[in-house]
Amino acid sequence: MDANLRFWREEGQTFFQRFLLWADALDPLLLLKPADEIRRNRLLLESSGKTEKPLQNDQTKQAFLLSLSSVHPDTDKIIPIMFRPPAFMPICLPLVVASSLQLQAKQAFFCQFAFHMYNTGFALVHGNGTAKCEDYILQQKQIFCGLGAISYAAVVGALPLIFMNRYTLKSPLAELVVKKLLPAPLLGLMSAFTVAVVRSPEFENGIEVMDRNGKIVGVSQKAGEKAVKETALSRAVLFGTTFSLPSVLTSFVGRAKFAKTPRTLALVRLLVLTSVLTGMLPASLSMFSQCGEIKRADLEPEIQASTEETVLFYNKGI
Template sequence: MDPNLLYWKAHGESFISRLRIWVDLLDPSSLLCSDAEIQKARVLIGEGDNLSIKDKHAPILSLSSVHADSGEVLPLVFRPPAFLPISAPMVIGSFLPHARVTPALFWQFLLQTYNAGFNYANRNSSAEQGKKMSLKQLLMTGGSVAYVTCAGALPQIIISRLGVRSVPLQTFFRSLLPIPLSAALAAFNVFTVRNEESENGIQVFDSNGNPVGVSKAAGAKAVRDTALSRAALFGTSAAAPSLLVWLLQRTRLFQRNSRLVGPIRLLSALYALGLMIPVTFSLFPQLGMIKRESLEEHLQAAAADGHLFYHRGL
């Protein structure tokens, strides 16, 4: 089992422990480290509790920069510490009340393309080592980006094409509809980009960290859990600004100064996104566990302790 996964197994059993780790992992300063420093950290992480004081940062650097299946350094823009700095402007741009459809499509395209790249780079690739992206997967990813881009801009398309002028209807399309839409599209993005994990299976391990085979059931569970976490991230990021603005608009200050609504909405979206990233990344363990009864028959005998482990991806 990869040293990163062994670290998650030893230190990431509870939600609180995972949250503490993710708060450290998302520090953007780790993006400044060189590939040589990252590879050194990967070697050091195998020493576990024998790390010296000066090497205590090694686990964080390895976990945030190295793929747990291939052992390769992740592309800089798709490392977890880069997720907030890169996605935040795109999320804010996609939530803006655009006057035309084109800007809405532009920001949605940037956001959904980046999400697809992040999902693919951080997938479980244990059954794909040495293989290039298949034509089917490439077409599905491209089609997914095109679909979610149009679907994400749907509220603006409806307002512009139908000439919606009613304030209640505009409020619905701009503030309420984006909440379930953002959550559903984020989950859909994960399902389509990582569908090969469900079709081909992913590697599973016994309690000693030894690989025992490839499981489609574990692959489906890994994709499903990740999709739920991503839906929670973007759904909450869309809901928090709308809820906050609705509450503030009931106060006299905001009734007299309606121009404050726009900046407050954008700042609250940024704050919600930054807060929810470590929370949603911590919802499910990186080293997932699947029970014996949920496994394929040929793998059930290997689950001597009643379960097997797998890398969930991110």
């Protein structure tokens, strides 16, 4: 079993433990570490084998944090810098802010397209690497499905603005629904949709499941389906909450005297949105462990027959 997965299994058993670990692993300063240092830390983890109590040793803890933030646990390759977890917040924040603005329909479509393009690319890079090889990533089916999902999600996300531009909303209730209530669930649902589409080969072809010693027991479609569902759900919670909560909080702040001007209100909304995204990112990643668990009874019959373990493990992805 990869050192990253062993670490999550030993040190990330509860939501609170995972939240604290992700809060450290999402430090943007980790993006400044060179590739040679990342490789040295990986060798340190592989040679030391100190996975029982890694947090008691500061050097080992830093090595693990760098590994968690920079290396794919299945392929053992260094992740491109713009798709590493610490880069997610700096890149997504302006995309989320742009997507939340009441722009023209064409501008809204472009912002949504850029947002879902990055979100989909991030999900693809951090998916389970069981079936990944040079040809797998470049499969025409996955490319076309991904682009189709991104385009569809962008159109659906821009629908409220298209509706507003086409029809005059005379009812305050209709304006409230279209302007305030629809955008957040649409962004959350479409974020989950693009993740599910781009990682669909995982539940179509299956992913590897391992015993507690890291021995590969088999390839399971049911484990792949569970991994994709958990990732899609966490992404929906992340962006659905990030998009909706600032609107609610800003509406209360807007009643204060100091926030009566549009510029002040926009600044307050930006600060609230940044705060919510900063807190929700580690929270959403902590909903499910990176080292996922699945009961042997829930797997395919051939896998059940090949092991006596009651619980098996897999890489959920991010």
